[in-house]
Amino acid sequence: MTIGGRMRLAVWGVWGLIFLFLAMSISAHAYTSAEFVGNWVNLDAGTGGITRVEIGIFKTSFTVQTWEACVPKDCDWGTVTVPIPIKLVDSFGVSYTESFGTRILTLRLLSEELLKVHLLTDYTPEDGRRDTEADYYFSRSGSEVPLPDLTITAIWVDKPLIVYQASPTSFVRFTVKNLGPGMVVAQPFPVKVVNATRSGEEFVWTGFVQITDLPLLPGQSTEAKLAVGHSAAWPEGCYTLQLKVDPDGLIDEASERNNVSSKISFDVAQEQYLAGTIRYNDKPLPDYTTLTPSETYVMDLGPNDDPTDYSFYYNPQTGHYLFSELPDSKLRFFIYFRDSHPTGLLPGDYWRWIDLDMTTLTEEEAGSYDLHLFAVTHLLTPWDNRQLHGPDLHTHCPRTEITWEPVDGAVEYLVAVYSWRDEEHPDGGGYVDQVVFTRIQETSYVLDLPPLPDLMHYELLVGAFSATNNLSYYGQVYQDGSSRSTYEFKVCPSCVRADVSQDCRVNMLDLAILAEEWLMDTR
Known part of the structure; x- marks a missing residue:
């Protein structure tokens, strides 16, 4: 026996009383002596240690018989007797004296069907081996073994934006918890990535994180981590994923429906980036x-x-x-x-x-720069901007009414008109002056504009505003695929009555409008 071993035995009785007092103080449940009685079988069938414990009662004492894994059959340590503690809570201790030392067992009920045995082997000085400790878990023979229930209770990432292959490595971290009532004894199990997307496309990562921090008792948790953005397996992009504990069903569980974590999102970027959330009216798009x-x-x-x-x-x-x-x-x-x-x-x-x-x-700032978008104002007249804009500018009468579709949440609209030089102008294309700039609550406005000199045109902008946000602006797509944020047009000197379409020309379009509305009564 080592000096430490002799001291441990010498104070075993004193510390036993102290431990018993603490157990009585903090235990959530006290068991009767009869609830300890039974033939208890190790939950780990492949254990190399204690395989079985039989607990009985003789008069006012517990009897404990213990078996250890041996070949060809288990070794019987024999039966020892210990008085039943006067204030029994959830545990008691016994010891076996052997030629090589003393084996001290603490037997603790975790539930009516689960028993934990802590083994301390205190070797003699002549034996020379170091003292050892081990924990074993047992279920009552003949009873249905309670199953564990694994879930992921928390998931987070070190940084929402990870620079590719940067040092130190960043991790997705998570907590695996066993909800019980059973326990995971000795069999490691994986956690895998599921339901993953990279920039909206399906993403597959074939690796896994092995959980080896066992046993996992009912109510007990363990933390683990998954490296991301550190290799070619995690290229740059916007990721959303979930984790699944025991995805291959290696562990029989009380429930298989709660093994998937909540979603987590993060970015992997090269150096020099701009990232954030795209929003409209303060909400994600x-x-x-x-x-x-x-x-x-x-x-x-x-x-x-x-x-x-x-x-x-x-x-x-x-x-x-x-x-x-x-x-x-x-x-x-x-x-x-x-x-x-x-x-x-x-x-x-x-x-x-x-x-x-x-x-x-x-x-x-670069990693959390939200972009607040505008909706596209839907212009109805004199041009529907759902249509592709042709290569030529539109021409309208001096007093042309513009109308647009109401924008949800808007309390007022901005109408702005600017004069611009055409690209063919001797001075080149460009801004000249602001002609109209007004805020109104209506969804229509009459453009009372004079004709401009040759090689000049107007550009119209219509925007919508809520009490706090800019909601929309005009937008237009041209036949060549280009985009504009204004409606470009010219104004002719005058219009005749037959110009129903107000485009400074009398043609079949005007006749079609007249025919469509012929004899219509709007009274």
Whole structure:
């Protein structure tokens, strides 16, 4: 026996009383002596230690017989007797004196059907081996073994935006809990990634995290982690995923319906990025539409060429976006969400452009830069902007009424008209002056505008505002695929009465309108 071993035995009785007192103080449940009685079988059939314990009662004492794994059959340690504690709570102790030392067993009921045995082997000095300790778990023979119930109670990520292959490695961390009533004894089990998407597309990661922190008692939890963004298995993009504990059913459980975690989202980006949530009216865009971006591009506002090797990613589940591998420069970002029809813009479309100096943004600002989009105002007359705009500018009468569709949540509308030089103008195309700038509550406005000189035109903008947010602006798609945020038109000197369409021409369109409404009575 080592010195430590002799001291341990010498104070065993004193500490036993102390431990008993503490157990009585903190135990959630006290058991009767009869509830200990039974033939208890190790839950781990492959154990190399204690395989079986039989507990009985003789008069006022417990009798304990113990078996250990041996070949060809289990070794019987024999039967020992110990007085039943006067204030029995949930445990008692026995010891076996052997030639090599003393084996001390603490037998603790975890439930009516679960028994934990803690074994301390205290070797003699002559034996020379180190003292050892081990825990074993047993169910009552002949009774139905209670099953564990595994679930993931928490999941989080070190950083919402992870720089690819950066050091230190970032992790998705999670907590696995056994809800009980049974326990997981010795068989490790995996946790795998499920229901994963990368920028809206299915993502498959074939690895797993092995849970080896066992046993896992009822109510007990263990934490684990999964490295992400550290290798080619996790390329840049916007991720959403869940984790599933014991996905292959290696552990028989009380319930197999709660093994999947809640969702978690994060980004993996190269150096120099811009990321955040795309919002409309302060809410993530997926609250309004399932559209994905139809067009994004970046312009360099400095002396450099426009970047071409950047990447863009979008998560349609969360509305999260990511521009990756951007130049360190002053940039203009454009993003459009167009209707599923390849040439249409409305209904339900959104857009935004914004100027940013990437040289002044901190890493935190660049990683959480929300983009607040505008909806596209649906102009009804004199032009329906659901249609593709032709290559030529429209021409309208001096007093043309414009009308548009109401925007949900809008309390007022902005009507703005600007004069511009055409591209063919001797001074080149460009802004000249602001002609109209007014806010109204109606959804129509009469444009009382004079004709402009040759090689000049007007540009109309219609926006909608709530009490706190800018909700929409005009948008237009041209036949060549380009986009405009204003409606471009010219005004003719005068119009005749037969020009029903108010486009400064009398033609078959006017006749068609007249025929369609012939003899109509609107009284």
